[in-house]
Amino acid sequence: MTSTLERSLPEADIGDPRRKLIVIGNGMAGARTVEEILQRNGAEQFAITMFGDEPYGNYNRIMLSHVLSGEESDQDIYLNSIAWYEENHITLHVGVRATKIDRFAKLVYSNDGQITRYDQLIIATGSNSFMPSMEGLRMADGSLKPGVFAFRTIDDTRGMIEYAQHDNHNRAAVIGGGLLGLEAARGLQAYGLQVDVVHAGGHLMNAQVGPQAGEILRRSVEKLGIEVHVKARTTAIMGEEKVTGIWLLEHPQIECDMVVVAAGIRPSVELAVRSGFTVERAIVVDDQMRTVEDDDVYAVGECVQHRGEVYGLVAPLWEQAVVLADHITGADPLSAYHGSRTATKLKVAGVDVASMGLQGPERDTDEVLVFAEPKKGIFKSLVIRDEKLVGATILGDTSKVAFLMQAFDRGLPLPVERLEMMFNLGTPAAEVGAEELADDAQVCNCNGVSKLALVHAVEGGCKTVNAVMDKTRAGKGCGSCKTLVCQIVEWAAGGAVQEDPSANWYVPGVPLDKPALMDAIRLKELKSVSAVFAALAPAGAEDAKSKMGLASLLKMMWDSDYLDERDARYINDRVHANIQRDGTFSVVPQMRGGVTSVAQLRRIADVAEKHQVPLIKLTGGQRIDLLGIPKESLPQVWADLDMPSGYAYGKSFRTVKTCVGQTFCRFGTGDSTQLGMDLETRYQGLESPAKLKLAVSGCPRNCAESLVKDVGVVAIDGGRWEIYIGGAAGAHIRKGDLLATVHSQGEVMVLSGRFMQYYRENAKWLERTYSFVPRIGVDRIKAIIVDDSDGIATRLDAAISESVAAYRDPWLDGADPVTAGQFRTSLPLEVLPQVPVRSGG
Amino acid sequence: MNATTDLRLGPIEQIPIGEGRAFDVFGEQVAIFRLRSGRVYAVGAVCPHRGGPIADGQIDGSIVLCPLHLNAFELSTGCSTTGQPDLGSWPVAVDDNGDILVRSRAG
Numbered sequence: 001m002t003s004t005l006e007r008s009l010p011e012a013d014i015g016d017p018r019r020k021l022i023v024i025g026n027g028m029a030g031a032r033t034v035e036e037i038l039q040r041n042g043a044e045q046f047a048i049t050m051f052g053d054e055p056y057g058n059y060n061r062i063m064l065s066h067v068l069s070g071e072e073s074d075q076d077i078y079l080n081s082i083a084w085y086e087e088n089h090i091t092l093h094v095g096v097r098a099t100k101i102d103r104f105a106k107l108v109y110s111n112d113g114q115i116t117r118y119d120q121l122i123i124a125t126g127s128n129s130f131m132p133s134m135e136g137l138r139m140a141d142g143s144l145k146p147g148v149f150a151f152r153t154i155d156d157t158r159g160m161i162e163y164a165q166h167d168n169h170n171r172a173a174v175i176g177g178g179l180l181g182l183e184a185a186r187g188l189q190a191y192g193l194q195v196d197v198v199h200a201g202g203h204l205m206n207a208q209v210g211p212q213a214g215e216i217l218r219r220s221v222e223k224l225g226i227e228v229h230v231k232a233r234t235t236a237i238m239g240e241e242k243v244t245g246i247w248l249l250e251h252p253q254i255e256c257d258m259v260v261v262a263a264g265i266r267p268s269v270e271l272a273v274r275s276g277f278t279v280e281r282a283i284v285v286d287d288q289m290r291t292v293e294d295d296d297v298y299a300v301g302e303c304v305q306h307r308g309e310v311y312g313l314v315a316p317l318w319e320q321a322v323v324l325a326d327h328i329t330g331a332d333p334l335s336a337y338h339g340s341r342t343a344t345k346l347k348v349a350g351v352d353v354a355s356m357g358l359q360g361p362e363r364d365t366d367e368v369l370v371f372a373e374p375k376k377g378i379f380k381s382l383v384i385r386d387e388k389l390v391g392a393t394i395l396g397d398t399s400k401v402a403f404l405m406q407a408f409d410r411g412l413p414l415p416v417e418r419l420e421m422m423f424n425l426g427t428p429a430a431e432v433g434a435e436e437l438a439d440d441a442q443v444c445n446c447n448g449v450s451k452l453a454l455v456h457a458v459e460g461g462c463k464t465v466n467a468v469m470d471k472t473r474a475g476k477g478c479g480s481c482k483t484l485v486c487q488i489v490e491w492a493a494g495g496a497v498q499e500d501p502s503a504n505w506y507v508p509g510v511p512l513d514k515p516a517l518m519d520a521i522r523l524k525e526l527k528s529v530s531a532v533f534a535a536l537a538p539a540g541a542e543d544a545k546s547k548m549g550l551a552s553l554l555k556m557m558w559d560s561d562y563l564d565e566r567d568a569r570y571i572n573d574r575v576h577a578n579i580q581r582d583g584t585f586s587v588v589p590q591m592r593g594g595v596t597s598v599a600q601l602r603r604i605a606d607v608a609e610k611h612q613v614p615l616i617k618l619t620g621g622q623r624i625d626l627l628g629i630p631k632e633s634l635p636q637v638w639a640d641l642d643m644p645s646g647y648a649y650g651k652s653f654r655t656v657k658t659c660v661g662q663t664f665c666r667f668g669t670g671d672s673t674q675l676g677m678d679l680e681t682r683y684q685g686l687e688s689p690a691k692l693k694l695a696v697s698g699c700p701r702n703c704a705e706s707l708v709k710d711v712g713v714v715a716i717d718g719g720r721w722e723i724y725i726g727g728a729a730g731a732h733i734r735k736g737d738l739l740a741t742v743h744s745q746g747e748v749m750v751l752s753g754r755f756m757q758y759y760r761e762n763a764k765w766l767e768r769t770y771s772f773v774p775r776i777g778v779d780r781i782k783a784i785i786v787d788d789s790d791g792i793a794t795r796l797d798a799a800i801s802e803s804v805a806a807y808r809d810p811w812l813d814g815a816d817p818v819t820a821g822q823f824r825t826s827l828p829l830e831v832l833p834q835v836p837v838r839s840g841g
Numbered sequence: 842m843n844a845t846t847d848l849r850l851g852p853i854e855q856i857p858i859g860e861g862r863a864f865d866v867f868g869e870q871v872a873i874f875r876l877r878s879g880r881v882y883a884v885g886a887v888c889p890h891r892g893g894p895i896a897d898g899q900i901d902g903s904i905v906l907c908p909l910h911l912n913a914f915e916l917s918t919g920c921s922t923t924g925q926p927d928l929g930s931w932p933v934a935v936d937d938n939g940d941i942l943v944r945s946r947a948g
Contacts, residue, residue: 447910473923476911509901530859530877542877542901544913567859567877571897571908574860579908583894631897819857826863826872826886826896 018047019119021328022108024098024271026052028061029301029317030124031080036325038088045329048090049116051108054153055095057081062314064157065180068187074154101275103294120328123272123283123291123299127265127312128152132175135236135247147243148259151184160184160260164191169257172196173246175234177204179348181262185226186349188260196227196254198234198246200263208344208355209393212372213379216395220351220377229254265312267303282310287336289324300324307339316340343405345398351377354401356408358383358391366390371422380422387414389421399424402436410491417774434484434491443484446477451488458492464500465489466508478731479766506765507550509543510536514764518557527558529568548573549765552651552687556760559806566819575823576810577634578649580627583826585634587626588648589641590684593658593676593696594622600643607640619648621655621693632825635814645685645811651766653686653756654693657705661698661715670715672698675745679713679752685810686803689763692756707735710769711752716741721748725755725781726773734770737778740786754793755785757800850941853881861905863896867945871931872896874905874916881935882916883943885928889921895928 021037023030034048042048052058056078063077085092093110100109101121108116129150131137139145149160163169170193174185177199185195197204203214204221218228229251236247237259245255267282278284278292282305289304291297300320302312311317319340326335343356360383361368367384376396382404383391389407394400400422406412407421415421437443439452449472462468468489469475475482506514510532517536526532529550534540551568572578577585589604604624608616614628623646629637638645647654658676662668676696686692695704696713706712708729714722720741727736740751758781763772773781783789817823848866853875856862861874863886870886872895884905886895893909900906904913904922912923919928932944 470923473910473912544899544901544904544906545911547899547901565859566857567899570899574897579894579897581891581909583892583897583909819860820855821857821862824862826861826894 016047018045020117021046021048021120021122022116022118023048023050023122023124024101024108025122025124025126025301025303026050026054026058026092026094027124027126027301028058028079028314029126029303029321030122031058032318033122033124033300033321033324034088034090035080036321037329040325040329040331042325042329043089046120048088049118050085050090050092051096051098051110052092052094053097054155056154057084057092057094059154061152064151064154065183065187067154067157068151068160068184069190070187074158077154098271099274101271101277101297103275103277103297106296119296121297122324122328123277123297123303124301125268125271125303127302128268129156129261130264130266131261132234132263134234136239137237145237145239145243146241147239147257148237148261151180151260151262152265160188160258161191163258164188164193166257170194171254171256172258172260173198173254173256174260174262175246176262176264177201177228177230178207178262178264179205179346180265181260182221182226182349184260184262185221186224188258189225193258194227195225196229196256197221198232198248198254199228199230200233202231204228204230205348205353208353208359209395210359210381212370213381213393213395216372216374216377216379217348217351217353219374220396221349223377224350226349265302267305267310269303272299272303279305281305287323287338288327289320289337290327298324298328306337309339311340311342313340313342313344315344316342341409343408345401345405352394352396352398352401354392354394354398354405356392356405357389359393360391367418369418369422382418382421384414384418389414406435406487406491412487412490434488437488443488444472444474444477444481446481447473449474454485454488455492458489462489463493466500466502506553507543507546509533509541509546510550511538512536514553514762518553518761521554521557527554527561528563528565529554530565531563548651549689552689552765555687556803559802566822572649574819575631575634576645576649576813577629577631582628584628584630586648587629587634587637587641588619588623588646589643590646590680591623592680593656593673595658595673595677596624603641603643607637610640611637619655620657621646621648622657623648623655630825632823634823635817638811638814643811644809647685650685650687651690652688652692653680653683654691656680657693657695657709659696659698659703661696665698667701668698668715669717670698670719670721671745672696672704672713672715675713675721675748676704678745678749682749682804683753683756683800685807686756686760686800688756688760690766690768692759692769694752705729708733709736711755712736713748713752719743721745723748723751723755726769726778728768728770732768732770737773739778739782750797751785753800754796755781757796757803758785761796761799846945847942848945849936850943853935853939853941855941856881859900861896861898861900863894864941864943866931866943871943872898872905872928873933873941873943874900876900876902876916878902881933881941883931883933884914884916884919885930887928888912889926889928 058080060077060079066072067074097111098108099111106118129152150156172188172193173196174181175198177197185197188195203211204217232251233249234246235249238245243259247253269279272283273279283299283303284292285299285304285306289298289300301317320337323335323337326332345354370381372379378396381393388411392404437451441451443451453472457468457471462471465486475485504513506517524535532550533542547568548570555562577587613626617625619625656676656679658673661672692710694711695706695709697704697706698715706714708727712724722741723739724736725739728734850864856875859877861872864871871883872886873883875881888907890912893907897908898905906913912925914921914928919930934942936942
């Protein structure tokens with residue numbers, strides 16, 4: 001024995017100070033583990049020897065179905081060529097099988113008669129195809145009957161292709177309706193074969209999906225021309241010299257020329273069993289991937305059982321390889337594998353399938369959502385436990401899969417509106433998960449901030465979402481990307497995001513939420529922005545970013561008693577016009593309900609001509625916008641116009657869009673134009689936490705787009721009016737919720753005003769109604785506004801009436817400036833980059 | 842090294858409390874701010890980001906926000922806190938007559 005050993009040891013080994021590492025298995029797990037070891041400078045520590053059963057380098061087994069279908073050649077799927085092993089000085093024994101491990105003497109015996117010594121050993125023997133016992137499976141010599149194939153190796157695949165291409169072979173049966181079986185069936189169709197799938201289970205892919213999804217999958221697969229037989233157990237393979245058909249229990253027999261057995265895989269554990277390692281369903285390993293018996297013998301991949309789990313997917317295998325390499329090289333001795341949450345997203349025979357976690361509920365308290373549309377091959381089921389996603393099955397429509405996988409993997413908080421997890425509802429929701437997003441993907445489309453910029457901000461020390469947004473200005477434009485920004489920051493910080501205490505403050509510079517802030521303002525009778533800072537801000541410090549929000553809030557609360565400090569106003573509110581990119585302003589005179597007159601139009605035309613207005617444009621709110629007015633010209637423009645402000649600049653009540661209504665329209669059922677004009681006359685210019693855009697439509701055709709407005713009114717037959725709230729069609733799309741159906745225009749005026757006052761008092765700064773209404777809940781708002789459940793209706797009505805009474809047209813400032821140089825230019829005297837001017841048609 | 846020169850820009854009352862106004866300082870556009878505390882600061886009047894009028898921005902005790910895209914700059918130094926190039930800053934004071942005095946930048 002000793003002499004054999006000495007003879008078999010290569011001379012070169014003597015004197016090599018490195019430890020001898022043997023890897024048994026050259027499949028995806030074995031080769032990946034070696035790659036990971038090399039990345040950790042393993043070549044300095046180890047002289048590596050690998051044994052591979054198959055006579056090739058390492059290839060991507062997952063892609064074999066593509067080789068079968070002809071989408072890829074077998075050359076395309078190699079991960080490591082033979083040359084790679086040479087370059088990395090790895091001794092590779094291909095086509096050699098390890099037959100026994102002597103762990104006491106640290107020797108590996110192989111079927112080429114060699115004995116090799118090791119210091120450390122990795123078992124990565126993978127899996128074998130499971131061949132169920134069937135009569136006629138094998139010939140007398142034990143080989144498979146000609147025409148019978150397993151589907152596991154590149155040789156299996158080549159054999160199948162060759163056999164399928166034979167002219168006389170027209171029909172194939174695939175035994176097994178799992179992932180591999182369906183892939184085989186689809187692949188064989190490429191050779192013109194008629195294919196039957198024979199599955200012993202009750203439904204297809206029963207390891208991944210439940211019965212309902214399995215049934216929908218069957219329909220989708222049959223649409224492809226593959227016949228599916230479920231609950232069909234194959235008892236025998238017919239044919240003397242070669243396959244001629246199969247016998248099924250309680251099903252008619254199937255005549256065929258070829259049989260592919262894809263009835264699952266079994267861990268290859270014979271070597272480990274024979275060598276005395278603990279094997280249950282597979283080789284038992286600890287969190288460092290070491291075998292029970294021997295700290296110098298590791299195992300990795302499909303052949304291992306970790307904490308009771310055996311994995312047949314590639315992702316867990318990668319995770320195991322990392323831990324093993326960390327540990328064996330000493331790169332991270334504390335590295336530990338804690339098991340994988342398996343989530344898979346794949347295309348099976350042309351059908352998108354994603355599955356993760358539980359297939360169905362296990363406890364009485366589990367929430368289950370199921371949507372099925374068999375005709376389209378769509379199935380979605382979600383299992384939620386304690387506000388966490390614990391399982392999901394998706395067929396056909398993968399639009400939400402990225403989000404679901406992330407929610408499942410990281411235990412993310414789930415949307416209150418559960419349907420958002422299944423469908424894109426047009427509400428503020430991220431379509432792609434943070435993790436899947438490419439680094440250079442633009443997250444904030446307003447300020448051009450990429451995912452990578454956000455990640456860098458986190459790595460640079462920003463610990464809160466707000467800090468990242470301040471640093472990068474992501475989310476500081478229209479704000480529609482904030483949800484995604486939050487997700488990316490959370491992902492990049494790996495759960496180390498700090499709870500942002502300021503998230504609930506009304507403005508960033510005063511540490512109080514809106515109710516507490518309003519209480520303090522009332523209690524201390526704070527009537528100016530500077531007084532609020534002095535009394536409530538830390539160290540009494542002013543904060544530029546808080547001024548606008550406080551000014552709006554104080555005006556709403558104190559109306560005519562508000563002490564208006566002009567520096568608290570944003571430039572638009574100081575000069576009552578909307579600042580443009582070149583520092584000029586736009587002027588939009590009020591045009592109630594979008595109704596104008598000859599006199600108005602003539603005056604606007606005269607003003608535009610006199611002031612050489614560069615651009616005259618109709619707005620989406622049915623008004624006329626004069627663009628490119630220098631600040632110093634504003635008073636003269638207003639004086640010449642002699643029309644009230646249209647408020648196209650403030651966080652305030654903006655406009656009421658209307659349709660023609662019953663006056664002229666032959667479909668009109670209500671006087672929408674008049675109601676729109678009345679609404680605008682009453683509520684013009686009211687400050688609010690964010691802008692308010694309204695509409696009134698004269699019939700359910702909705703020409704004024706009432707369903708997507710902050711407050712939208714629709715006339716319906718019978719002289720009634722529907723009032724919708726919380727709609728939006730800007731950065732977000734949301735259909736408004738029905739607040740009430742009323743019988744008179746007077747009721748519309750009252751309920752709209754009451755709702756707007758409730759919104760003014762309770763919404764967060766810059767929170768549009770499309771967020772506010774779902775946050776409070778439309779039922780709750782209905783109760784308060786329509787049913788007066790809280791007994792505050794009278795007070796709300798009085799409060800908004802007071803605000804209406806305090807209204808003063810700001811354009812009157814033009815004749816009598818409030819501050820020195822109110823309309824003095826701030827523009828640099830040289831010409832700035834100017835917006836190109838279009839000439840009208 | 843040139844000698845520094847002071848430029849008298851007239852009464853501080855041209856600038857409302859808490860606001861800014863733009864001035865020409867030896868051919869350069871300068872935004873001068875009058876804080877509620879009585880302090881005055883002078884920084885460049887043109888936002889380096891997209892040319893926004895800094896004098897129209899809102900301020901507090903330490904920063905000014907450009908009105909166009911809300912980039913922030915320190916009043917005392919002109920340095921951006923939102924990753925933009927600097928505005929530059931000018932020494933500025935109010936004399937006993939209540940006039941604004943700006944000093945040209947050395948260089």
